[in-house]
Amino acid sequence: MLQKIILRNYWPFLRFVNLKGLGGFYSRSGEDVLLASILFSHVIKNSSIKIIEINKPESYPYSLANVFFEFCACTAMLINTRNRLIFAAAKNAAELSGLKSTNDISSKDTYGCLNAYVNDSKLYEYSSNEQLVISMSKYSMEYSLVILSAEIESIQLLSELLGGLKIYCIIVLNNNSGFFSCGNTEIRNTLAQKGFVFHTRLNGNDDLFVLSEMVNGFPSNVSAQLNIDSLMRWVSPPPDSDYTVPK
Amino acid sequence: MVNSTAIILNDLRSVPLLTALKLNRNIPSSYLVAHASIFECKEYADHTNILWKLVLKFVFVVFFGLKIIRPRVKDLAEDEMMGVWSSLFSITEDSGATEEKYPKIYHQIAKLAMGSKDVIDYLMYNKNDSVFIFNGRTASSYLITKFCVTNNILLCYYEYAGHCNGFRLFPVAPHASGSLGELIYNYYIYGVYNIADLKDASVKYIESKLNSDFAKNNKKKPSKKYDVAIFLSSDFEYTSIDPDICGVTWNDGVKFCRSVIEKYGEHLSYAIRCHPNSIKDPNWINLIVELRNGLPLLKYEIDLYGPDVAVDSHELILAADLVVTDLSTISMDAILLGKPVDIFGNTDIKHIYTDPWMNSYSENNIQATIAEPFSLQHNFLVFRFSKVEKIVCFLLFAVHRSFAKYESWSVSCCRK
Numbered sequence: 001m002l003q004k005i006i007l008r009n010y011w012p013f014l015r016f017v018n019l020k021g022l023g024g025f026y027s028r029s030g031e032d033v034l035l036a037s038i039l040f041s042h043v044i045k046n047s048s049i050k051i052i053e054i055n056k057p058e059s060y061p062y063s064l065a066n067v068f069f070e071f072c073a074c075t076a077m078l079i080n081t082r083n084r085l086i087f088a089a090a091k092n093a094a095e096l097s098g099l100k101s102t103n104d105i106s107s108k109d110t111y112g113c114l115n116a117y118v119n120d121s122k123l124y125e126y127s128s129n130e131q132l133v134i135s136m137s138k139y140s141m142e143y144s145l146v147i148l149s150a151e152i153e154s155i156q157l158l159s160e161l162l163g164g165l166k167i168y169c170i171i172v173l174n175n176n177s178g179f180f181s182c183g184n185t186e187i188r189n190t191l192a193q194k195g196f197v198f199h200t201r202l203n204g205n206d207d208l209f210v211l212s213e214m215v216n217g218f219p220s221n222v223s224a225q226l227n228i229d230s231l232m233r234w235v236s237p238p239p240d241s242d243y244t245v246p247k
Numbered sequence: 248m249v250n251s252t253a254i255i256l257n258d259l260r261s262v263p264l265l266t267a268l269k270l271n272r273n274i275p276s277s278y279l280v281a282h283a284s285i286f287e288c289k290e291y292a293d294h295t296n297i298l299w300k301l302v303l304k305f306v307f308v309v310f311f312g313l314k315i316i317r318p319r320v321k322d323l324a325e326d327e328m329m330g331v332w333s334s335l336f337s338i339t340e341d342s343g344a345t346e347e348k349y350p351k352i353y354h355q356i357a358k359l360a361m362g363s364k365d366v367i368d369y370l371m372y373n374k375n376d377s378v379f380i381f382n383g384r385t386a387s388s389y390l391i392t393k394f395c396v397t398n399n400i401l402l403c404y405y406e407y408a409g410h411c412n413g414f415r416l417f418p419v420a421p422h423a424s425g426s427l428g429e430l431i432y433n434y435y436i437y438g439v440y441n442i443a444d445l446k447d448a449s450v451k452y453i454e455s456k457l458n459s460d461f462a463k464n465n466k467k468k469p470s471k472k473y474d475v476a477i478f479l480s481s482d483f484e485y486t487s488i489d490p491d492i493c494g495v496t497w498n499d500g501v502k503f504c505r506s507v508i509e510k511y512g513e514h515l516s517y518a519i520r521c522h523p524n525s526i527k528d529p530n531w532i533n534l535i536v537e538l539r540n541g542l543p544l545l546k547y548e549i550d551l552y553g554p555d556v557a558v559d560s561h562e563l564i565l566a567a568d569l570v571v572t573d574l575s576t577i578s579m580d581a582i583l584l585g586k587p588v589d590i591f592g593n594t595d596i597k598h599i600y601t602d603p604w605m606n607s608y609s610e611n612n613i614q615a616t617i618a619e620p621f622s623l624q625h626n627f628l629v630f631r632f633s634k635v636e637k638i639v640c641f642l643l644f645a646v647h648r649s650f651a652k653y654e655s656w657s658v659s660c661c662r663k
Contacts, residue, residue, distance in 0.1 A: 213438075215439065216630070217438065227252070
């Protein structure tokens with residue numbers, strides 16, 4: 001409750017969702033339910049979506065990308081920054097150029113991706129974040145979702161990905177440090193500067209960010225140029241759910 | 248990223264005032280600037296009293312650091328008049344408005360246009376990276392818009408946001424142009440929204456389009472069937488638009504009809520429907536005469552339905568094999584009624600109607616899906632006000648409205 005009051009004070013249109021009681025498809029606290037629900041309109045219009053998952057937390061049995069494999073032609077890039085490995089999981093072959101392919105998929109549990117092993121999913125090694133971003137940008141410039149936990153290595157990689165790729169939606173898991181577990185504000189402000197809207201706080205634990213052009217159509221590149229990051233607090237879906245054009 | 252931002256206060260109604268303040272509070276290294284003429288002259292839809300304007304001026308200068316620019320420029324060149332004409336036509340709803348016909352209004356808006364030249368000098372001196380301006384098409388804003396576009400200064404337009412308690416920020420000119428269509432289209436494809444809300448909004452949108460006041464008030468059926476029905480836009484709304492700014496070119500009725508006939512040939516039968524809204528335009532009879540004289544003699548007669556003819560545009564659409572429009576949004580009605588449409592102007596509807604992805608997504612039944620992107624408009628580019636701002640906005644609106652009511656009452660008293 002206190003967390004809600006504190007966060008609403010700065011993000012007046014932030015939605016608070018609790019799905020712990022409901023659970024999820026492959027998650028225990030409903031993270032993938034929220035993602036599937038929020039991104040549904042996006043997914044049905046974009047037939048082949050791409051997802052990046054950075055450092056799946058050990059407490060999560062499966063990758064949150066799993067649910068997207070179930071209902072759409074999704075490609076997931078599951079990254080382990082500690083071992084500098086990327087697992088390119090797709091129903092159809094996902095080739096990453098410029099990276100060294102490796103056969104050591106003994107650590108497949110690290111990725112928790114059930115469906116990834118169909119067809120030609122591959123494991124690659126990368127030497128630096130720059131090399132990884134270049135290779136991923138060659139594969140695709142647009143990624144629908146990035147899943148990461150609130151730890152320094154993941155956030156560093158995210159900022160590099162944001163420099164080279166267009167990303168539509170980001171979920172930061174376990175952002176629950178600090179005062180009343182309100183989480184790290186720095187990442188929220190950094191993402192606002194990149195044109196992201198702090199859309200939903202899940203289970204008082206996870207932050208969901210959505211690009212402004214997905215919420216109200218305002219191009220994020222223009223908002224970044226105009227330096228209007230604090231205006232991102234005032235972007236929201238219609239509170240009354242009414243999209244009707246006023247007469 | 249920008250280093251300094253000028254927020255131009257060029258409209259004193261409630262939403263523009265609050266928007267300018269909100270932008271100023273939220274954008275680092277931004278400042279508010281207005282020309283003195285804004286507090287002395289009346290712009291489009293401005294009904295406020297000069298005393299109220301002086302109060303606003305005092306409050307903004309003292310509490311919000313508004314910079315007031317004093318008048319210096321004393322004349323306008325011929326090519327600097329577009330904003331003046333745009334405001335004059337909109338205020339008078341007369342496409343034949345001239346200085347002689349409306350001297351009082353003309354001189355006020357000419358002063359505003361001269362004021363905008365002073366603002367340009369100020370912007371040049373300050374070397375701003377970005378500018379926020381209200382509307383961008385009126386006398387007080389057009390020249391500034393033109394200056395920013397010509398000099399590659401990042402320009403953002405702020406505007407009303409209907410009944411959703413906020414304002415809109417347009418990164419492109421706020422006209423129904425192809426560039427705006429592209430933004431709507433991207434929002435539709437990549438956006439996150441509830442599908443039920445979208446479908447609900449889409450149904451309401453279609454209902455409002457097909458049951459508009461024009462559709463309700465004009466019930467006469469066309470006398471025969473046509474090969475092509477041409478729908479014209481209302482002149483006073485579109486005559487003064489700058490293609491360099493909004494990417495839309497206005498063709499007068501004669502020019503547009505000629506190009507349609509050139510494209511489809513003289514052997515076809517044509518109906519030309521003037522916009523029913525043009526009945527407000529005191530100049531409409533002259534426009535009809537121009538149209539009659541300007542069109543070539545065809546093998547078949549052209550039937551011209553003036554704005555005074557209560558023909559049902561939807562019946563006319565259904566009675567034609569093809570509908571052709573330039574900038575008019577009747578093209579949406581025609582698409583919804585399932586008729587093939589050729590849109591000449593670079594409009595938002597054209598952008599989405601002709602898009603290959605949109606056509607394949609709707610499985611070549613675009614009639615079923617075309618309303619969906621436009622149904623999202625209630626939230627399109629909207630930034631919201633806080634609760635306190637909503638209350639202040641309501642109070643300012645009440646003040647403005649009381650001035651408007653007083654003005655209409657005094658005009659009716661004078662007439663009596």
